[in-house]
Structure formats: C-alpha cells, structure tokens
Amino acid sequence: MSSASRPVIAAPTAGIYIHVPFCRAKCLYCDFYSLADRDDAVDRFVGCIAEEIHRAASRVRDWRFDTLYIGGGTPSLLTPRHLERIVTALQQVLGTSRIVEFTLEANPGEAPEEKLRAFRDLGVNRLSLGFQSLDPGLLKFLGRLHDPRDCNRTFGAARRAGFDNINADILFNVPGQTLRRWQSDLAALVELGPEHISAYSLTVEKGTPLRGMVAAGEVSMPCEEVDAAMYARAREYLPGRGYNAYEISNYARNGRACRHNLHYWRGEPYLGFGPAAHGFDGARRWWNVRNLDGYLKRIEGRNSPVAGGEELDPVQLHNEQLAFGLRLSGGVSVTADLGYENAADFTNRYEVQLERWADHLALSGEQLSLTEQGTFLADTIAADLFLEGRKPVPHRKQRPPAAPARG
Ligand code: SF4
Numbered sequence: 516m517s518s519a520s521r522p523v524i525a526a527p528t529a530g531i532y533i534h535v536p537f538c539r540a541k542c543l544y545c546d547f548y549s550l551a552d553r554d555d556a557v558d559r560f561v562g563c564i565a566e567e568i569h570r571a572a573s574r575v576r577d578w579r580f581d582t583l584y585i586g587g588g589t590p591s592l593l594t595p596r597h598l599e600r601i602v603t604a605l606q607q608v609l610g611t612s613r614i615v616e617f618t619l620e621a622n623p624g625e626a627p628e629e630k631l632r633a634f635r636d637l638g639v640n641r642l643s644l645g646f647q648s649l650d651p652g653l654l655k656f657l658g659r660l661h662d663p664r665d666c667n668r669t670f671g672a673a674r675r676a677g678f679d680n681i682n683a684d685i686l687f688n689v690p691g692q693t694l695r696r697w698q699s700d701l702a703a704l705v706e707l708g709p710e711h712i713s714a715y716s717l718t719v720e721k722g723t724p725l726r727g728m729v730a731a732g733e734v735s736m737p738c739e740e741v742d743a744a745m746y747a748r749a750r751e752y753l754p755g756r757g758y759n760a761y762e763i764s765n766y767a768r769n770g771r772a773c774r775h776n777l778h779y780w781r782g783e784p785y786l787g788f789g790p791a792a793h794g795f796d797g798a799r800r801w802w803n804v805r806n807l808d809g810y811l812k813r814i815e816g817r818n819s820p821v822a823g824g825e826e827l828d829p830v831q832l833h834n835e836q837l838a839f840g841l842r843l844s845g846g847v848s849v850t851a852d853l854g855y856e857n858a859a860d861f862t863n864r865y866e867v868q869l870e871r872w873a874d875h876l877a878l879s880g881e882q883l884s885l886t887e888q889g890t891f892l893a894d895t896i897a898a899d900l901f902l903e904g905r906k907p908v909p910h911r912k913q914r915p916p917a918a919p920a921r922g
Pocket of ligand 1 (some may be wrong): 537538539540541542545546547549588589622645793
C-alpha cells in the first residue's frame, strides 16, 4: 500500500441526478442511454422515478443536497406535470430547500417558451441547451433534428422565460468542420452570451453508428492536430471574452461554474435515479440497470433497480481524485484530496514525474494543477501519477460527459 491514505470526507454537500432516457431521435455519435419512440413509457417512468426517490429516503438521511440535475436523453420532453411529480417526491423525501442549482437539459427546437416558463416556476434555475453546432450541415451530419435558428429561438425563449443561467453544449472535432467554422461557432456563441459553455471534442464511442461509419471508411475523423488546434482555439478565445476555463472542457462567467458537475470532478457524493444512473457515497459507487423496460419492471415489481456496485479502495479513490481533479483549473489538494501528509511527502514520492512534467504541472503550496500546456496531455499525465499503475474506472456516462481523450 502506498503512503496515501483514504482522504476523510467531512460531510460534503451532494448532488442529485435524474436520468430521463427519452429522445425524439438517436444522434449518430451518442452513447448516452436514451431511446427514441418510447413516449408510451413516459408516465410509467415518472411514476417509477418517484417510487425510487421514496425508497432512497432511509439511505441518505444525513446527506445535504445542494444541486439537482435532470439530464438524459432529453428531459425537456417531459411535461410540467411530470416534472412536478418528480419535484414533489424530492421535496417530500430528500428535501430541496438547500438546492441552489437546479439544471434541466433541453434541446433546441424541443422546448417552447411556455413549457420553459412552467419549468422555471417549478424551480429549474439553470438550463443546459444541446446546441452542439451552429452549422446546419454539421448538425445534419450529427443526426440532430434542430438547425441553428432553433438554437437562437430556444435561447431567446429561455431568456424570456426568466432563465439567467444557461449553458450551451458545443462540439468540435466533427468530421467536415474547419477551424474557421469552429471559430465562427465560438464567436456566435459569445455574441449570444450564455453564462456557461461546455465545449467537447467529438469522440467515436463504441456501439454508435458513427463508430460503424468510421470503421467502414465512410467517415474520417479529423486528425489529432486539428482536434488539438480546435481545443487550443477555444482555450484562447473564450477566456479572453469573460469565460473562465475552470475545467478542461468547461467555461463559465464569474460565479456560473456548474456546481453539480463540480461534485463529480471533486469526488463528492451524488445520488442517481433512473435507468443507467449512477450513485456515489464517497467510497462506494453503484449503478442502475441500463435498460428502460428492465428498470420499470424492477421498480414496479418492488425490486431494486441497482444492477451493480463496487467499493473503491484507497488506491482507486486516489487515482480518481487525481484524474478528475486535474481537469479543474484549481487542480487537487495533495493533502485534502489525495491524502498525502504534506506537499513534501508528495514531492518526495513523485520526484521523477514532477521532473518529467516540469512544464505541464504546477505545485503551489499543496495544490497540484496542470499548466495550460499540461491540459493538452491531461490523461497521460494523470496516468503517470496513478498509484500502483491502476487506472480509475472511466467516468460513467452521466453528466458531465466522458472526458475527451487529450493525450
Ligand atoms: S446526443 Fe442528446 S439528443 Fe442526441 S440521442 Fe444522445 S441524449 Fe438524445
């Protein structure tokens, strides 16, 4: 066993995640758990979510929840009545009085103003819009149902409905996308002015149609240099326009970092409800069955929806804290987060690696972070610092999405 011991978790605040697995259509690249054409199951699904929330009560009495994130899938396909039922269950069972950030994901063109207003009235105070691109051709290629005008319309509707905290998801490294086009998307986004921008590199995930097309030679992904150039462009452009690069792929205006996603990156606890949702209590992780019908059947049959779980040992916890914490601009504390006695304990152990990554890592007091140059090789550097060469379990498909492979 290494010199790192399991960090003490001093009752951190926690997040609640609810996975809504319904979409109008399945996008080419998507490996989130979601299904098209299952409107028939929405009512049952909402009833099961309420039931799962009720069952959680005894397990989390001491938890203090401060964020709620409804992701998917496309949660904006729920009706306000559905959302009200979920919110009521949360209020009754887990308490929502301390929740300061309540995010709901919505797709452009699928969230009319009236509905957004009703969501706002139910307490949603942050909207995450899946723009993905502002190029009609690229949106079509990606299998998205909206066009750039829908992005503008839904954004305007959200503002009129009272949302003053909006995230826009945007992709780069898309086949056919030029650096010039990417720059123009960034400029248009800045002009629109969401409070938060998540800019991810498109990755080819197993089991997606995109994977099949790439394997068959029908589509070529941009080369690594183009991917890196697009990443670099976002990292240069957005901070110069008031968006802090507080995480490798996430940018926010002052005070608008996503508090829910920070729970994931900081290794703090969260509860997950719905098919494929994950929960984590600081030491143990578990996950629900990744199948809508299986989930409904288990809940309605009074069985647990949990399909698996694992206790993370101190080495795994260390490696996960390192991998996710290094993604944050503030980095990780080598004492509080990684469990070393002090900074000297850490530097003694990692002398070789700190020398190797002298231009890529910075240790300021007890805080270890990546330099801007280091963000290009985040995964490689984190892996070089893992204890006993053990990789952390990849971040599951729950917001925030899996890290783009940089390095
Ligand atoms: S990318 Fe979003 S909208 Fe598209 S299928 Fe996946 S969850 Fe649904």
